[in-house]
Amino acid sequence: MVSVKLLSLATLVGAAVAQNTTAPLRYMPFGDSITEITCWRAKLWEKLQGTDWATTNFVGSGKNENACRDTKYDRDNEGHSGFLAINIANSKQLVGWLQRNPADVITMHLGTNDIVQQNKPVDQIIAAFSTLVQVMRDSNPKMKIVVAQIIPMGMGNYNGKVQALNAAITPWAAGKNTTASPIWVVDQYTGYSGSADNRDGIHPNAGGDDKMVSVWYPALVSAFTSARADQVAAAAAAAAAERREMPFIA
Ligand SMILES: *[C@@H]1O[C@H](CO)[C@@H](O)[C@H](O)[C@H]1NC(C)=O
Numbered sequence: 533m534v535s536v537k538l539l540s541l542a543t544l545v546g547a548a549v550a551q552n553t554t555a556p557l558r559y560m561p562f563g564d565s566i567t568e569i570t571c572w573r574a575k576l577w578e579k580l581q582g583t584d585w586a587t588t589n590f591v592g593s594g595k596n597e598n599a600c601r602d603t604k605y606d607r608d609n610e611g612h613s614g615f616l617a618i619n620i621a622n623s624k625q626l627v628g629w630l631q632r633n634p635a636d637v638i639t640m641h642l643g644t645n646d647i648v649q650q651n652k653p654v655d656q657i658i659a660a661f662s663t664l665v666q667v668m669r670d671s672n673p674k675m676k677i678v679v680a681q682i683i684p685m686g687m688g689n690y691n692g693k694v695q696a697l698n699a700a701i702t703p704w705a706a707g708k709n710t711t712a713s714p715i716w717v718v719d720q721y722t723g724y725s726g727s728a729d730n731r732d733g734i735h736p737n738a739g740g741d742d743k744m745v746s747v748w749y750p751a752l753v754s755a756f757t758s759a760r761a762d763q764v765a766a767a768a769a770a771a772a773a774e775r776r777e778m779p780f781i782a
Pocket residue numbers: 548549552553554555556
């Protein structure tokens with residue numbers, strides 16, 4: 533009788549821990565100026581309010597934006613204006629960024645500067661993406677990763693190359709996909725106008741920010757859901773281990 537009571541108590545405690553879903557998820561918006569000096573992060577944060585993901589902690593070493601006039605949102609991000617994916621990968625910068633600001637979920641919008649500044653070959657950009665995904669998983673083996681097929685440009689003659697990169701992203705991501713650390717590819721190109729949705733041919737205006745949020749959002753919800761499931765499973769496993777370590781109770 534006594535042991536049955538204690539078992540139910542342990543089960544209840546375990547269930548309470550397993551249901552503790554209050555630990556905020558850490559989300560790193562990672563990329564170049566299209567992540568740094570824009571307002572889609574503000575709009576995304578606003579969209580998350582009132583959802584299960586309202587407590588999401590945006591993380592990163594920077595707080596820059598594009599005069600978004602939103603005093604409430606979490607400005608932390610890892611967007612670096614002018615940076616090439618290839619250079620970030622070669623100089624191992626993401627290693628330190630993730631050490632300082634660990635994350636559960638990350639979005640990556642990169643490649644624009646590789647194409648515009650240095651006309652880098654698509655296969656070299658994709659190789660850099662592989663390095664960056666490895667860095668993410670070394671930092672957190674369960675990192676949930678959302679990779680963008682990048683927005684078009686409204687200047688110069690770059691969109692053929694942008695489309696070639698975007699086409700290469702799909703099979704590359706499928707080949708890198710794992711159950712523990714899924715990669716979701718989102719298409720930020722289709723339906724986005726390089727001229728009408730960018731303020732300067734490169735960076736989204738208010739309409740472009742809205743389009744980017746609507747494309748990130750469903751994939752981010754999948755990523756947050758997956759990260760939260762990991763937390764619940766870890767809490768349940770910890771509770772089960774605790775029960776095994778308390779035979780003296782019975
Ligand atoms: C629930 O999560 C919060 C936030 O991480 C933590 O402070 C608290 O101790 C947890 N409670 C239980 C019962 O695990």
